[in-house]
Amino acid sequence: MSISLERRYADRLEEFSARHSFLVDLAMVLALMGCAALGGSLTLPSAEPPDQDMTATVLTGVACLVLLKHRTHPRTAVVVAGGCTVAAVALGYLVTPLLLAPVMAALYWLATLTDRRTTRLYGVITTLAVILAAVFTDSMDHLSLLLRTIGPFFWLMLPLAAGNMTRLRRAYLHAVQARAEHAERTREEEARLRVTEERMRIARELHDVVAHHMALANAQAGTAAHLALTHPEQTQKILTDLTGTTSSALRELKAALGLLRQNDQHDADPGSTALEPAPGLARLPELVAACESAGLEVTVTTEGEPQPLSPGVDLTAFRIVQEALTNVTKHATAEAARVRLAYTGSRLLITVTDDGTGKPEAEAPQGRGFGVMGMRERAHSIGGHLCAGPRPQGGFEVATALPLQPSPLPAEGTTP
Numbered sequence: 001m002s003i004s005l006e007r008r009y010a011d012r013l014e015e016f017s018a019r020h021s022f023l024v025d026l027a028m029v030l031a032l033m034g035c036a037a038l039g040g041s042l043t044l045p046s047a048e049p050p051d052q053d054m055t056a057t058v059l060t061g062v063a064c065l066v067l068l069k070h071r072t073h074p075r076t077a078v079v080v081a082g083g084c085t086v087a088a089v090a091l092g093y094l095v096t097p098l099l100l101a102p103v104m105a106a107l108y109w110l111a112t113l114t115d116r117r118t119t120r121l122y123g124v125i126t127t128l129a130v131i132l133a134a135v136f137t138d139s140m141d142h143l144s145l146l147l148r149t150i151g152p153f154f155w156l157m158l159p160l161a162a163g164n165m166t167r168l169r170r171a172y173l174h175a176v177q178a179r180a181e182h183a184e185r186t187r188e189e190e191a192r193l194r195v196t197e198e199r200m201r202i203a204r205e206l207h208d209v210v211a212h213h214m215a216l217a218n219a220q221a222g223t224a225a226h227l228a229l230t231h232p233e234q235t236q237k238i239l240t241d242l243t244g245t246t247s248s249a250l251r252e253l254k255a256a257l258g259l260l261r262q263n264d265q266h267d268a269d270p271g272s273t274a275l276e277p278a279p280g281l282a283r284l285p286e287l288v289a290a291c292e293s294a295g296l297e298v299t300v301t302t303e304g305e306p307q308p309l310s311p312g313v314d315l316t317a318f319r320i321v322q323e324a325l326t327n328v329t330k331h332a333t334a335e336a337a338r339v340r341l342a343y344t345g346s347r348l349l350i351t352v353t354d355d356g357t358g359k360p361e362a363e364a365p366q367g368r369g370f371g372v373m374g375m376r377e378r379a380h381s382i383g384g385h386l387c388a389g390p391r392p393q394g395g396f397e398v399a400t401a402l403p404l405q406p407s408p409l410p411a412e413g414t415t416p
Contacts, residue, residue: 021071029064032101036060039098056093059084063102070109075122081106082126089133095148097155103130104159111163112170119160127156204319204374206253215330216245219294241293248290252279280314281341284321288339291325297336298325304343312406316378317350320386323371324352324398334395347384348402355395375400382406 063084070077081103111119130152220242227235288298334356342349379386384402
């Protein structure tokens with residue numbers, strides 16, 4: 001408790017000193033003049049005081065007045081105050097803390113405002129000069145050499161140590177403030193990054209749901225219109241499938257929007273209906289049937305022993321197959337597509353190919369390339385990779401390799 005109060009008062013004192021610097025410096029100079037004047041009047045009992053009273057007054061006055069510039073010229077203040085003090089000691093004045101007060105104040109501000117090397121250099125030179133003056137002055141012949149040496153050394157080292165402690169404390173507080181500001185900026189950047197990532201994830205989900213079902217609905221409606229007069233029974237079946245497609249689209253949109261509104265499961269409405277589970281490869285037959293109702297024949301082959309997938313990988317695999325078949329329906333004049341699932345070791349290889357002749361999405365006009373981009377982002381988000389492009393023998397191919405369990409993103413500069 002006492003330490004915190006001391007820090008609080010010290011901070012307030014520094015704030016007041018920075019706001020009213022000239023008044024503080026002037027008060028300090030007047031106080032130091034009084035100390036130096038009193039110190040100049042002190043002598044040893046067995047020694048006679050020096051006769052140069054006016055000289056001592058001028059020297060101590062100059063040593064104190066130069067401290068008014070200690071904030072901008074700390075080295076000059078030390079040199080002038082130290083020179084005046086050495087001259088006063090050489091004239092025979094007794095070396096006391098009161099007489100040394102101006103140079104002690106100059107050394108303190110030097111240690112506070114400059115670097116350690118400068119403090120050492122000026123501090124050592126000033127201390128040696130004062131000690132030599134004290135050793136060879138006649139006013140201190142009654143004292144032993146040890147007392148004439150250790151006294152000035154102690155009193156001049158004290159402000160240097162205090163100034164160094166003040167400078168280190170200020171540097172520490174500055175470093176703490178800088179770390180706090182950096183942590184605040186980092187938190188803000190991380191929050192913006194999380195918002196951006198969540199926005200991209202939502203955009204991918206909505207794109208996959210809307211683009212897939214709307215493309216199928218459009219294809220089914222076009223096929224039904226084409227067969228309405230010649231094949232009424234087949235038209236009826238397609239219209240029934242169209243109803244299922246739109247219903248599925250509404251359910252998935254409701255689930256996506258429900259996740260957006262449900263910030264916390266504890267805040268969820270107890271009476272609300274449970275959200276539909278995320279789709280996975282188990283719904284692949286449903287997807288194939290929907291594509292076939294739109295006039296696209298889809299063949300699915302599985303190689304290797306099927307392995308259990310994590311929910312994230314299962315959803316990613318389904319969305320990639322869904323988007324690839326949607327692109328075939330929208331952008332290729334193909335009548336058939338092939339989906340190949342291969343379980344090899346710890347990875348799942350998915351290949352979706354067609355033999356169409358239309359432009360794939362990657363070559364479609366600007367604004368229609370978000371499907372392939374979204375598939376790549378999905379694969380990369382779980383530690384996989386995806387390639388998409390036209391085949392040499394015709395058609396288009398989407399190939400992706402996904403880990404059976406999601407892994408962290410590869411480091412920058414490495415290949416997945």
